[in-house]
Amino acid sequence: MHTADLFADDNTASPLPERVELGAQSVLLRGFALPVADGLLSAVASVSAGAPFRQMVTPGGYTMSVTLTNCGALGWITDRRGYRYARQDPLTGAAWPPMPDVIRDLGRAAARAAGFDGFDADACLINRYLPGTKMSLHQDKDERDMRQPIVSVSLGIPAIFQFGGLQRSDPTQRVPLIHGDVVVWGGVDRLRFHGVLPVKTAHHPIVGDERLNITLRMAG
């Protein structure tokens, strides 16, 4: 190889792009949550102290592999009666814990960075993925105002996010997500199918052997 080739543009070590466009109104903001990751983890710990992670059952009778909890005025739940948002935790009968500012502020900032001004989440779903758990391909359509985007924050061990089209049968992109990544999708992409492939065993130095996903929405 000629020395010059070592310095050619396409051989130059470059940092990962911080913005990856996944669709016309969908973007992966790589590392966007890193500056507040420790604060987010403390927030998740305090939320789950009041509203523990638990498995839920889908309307079809399947037990979801992930465990979940919520904070904020509205929490996403599922049982045999359907998917919906609820003001009370069905486990405790109490209101969900308030949404910590670090979560709400991150959601607003990420949505703005993705081109959605005025995003102020009232619903925060927190999913916990242990190795082998997954989220099947689905659309998010339980929210009242579909003009508002979804903000999804990844913490802990990596996962592969599947991002499809408006039809279940459309091809899916496979997007590796790591600690600190944030995906925002809305507008023409709001109803795109998405999911998470079974998470592989791994270790994260701060979070441990699990993945946490914080999904923010304006649901009410």
Ligand code: MD6
């Ligand atoms: C995730 N969660 O946990 C993505 N959507 O990475 C979702 O897409 C989701 O957990 C609708 C309802 C519940 C969910």
Ligand code: FE
């Ligand atoms: Fe979803």
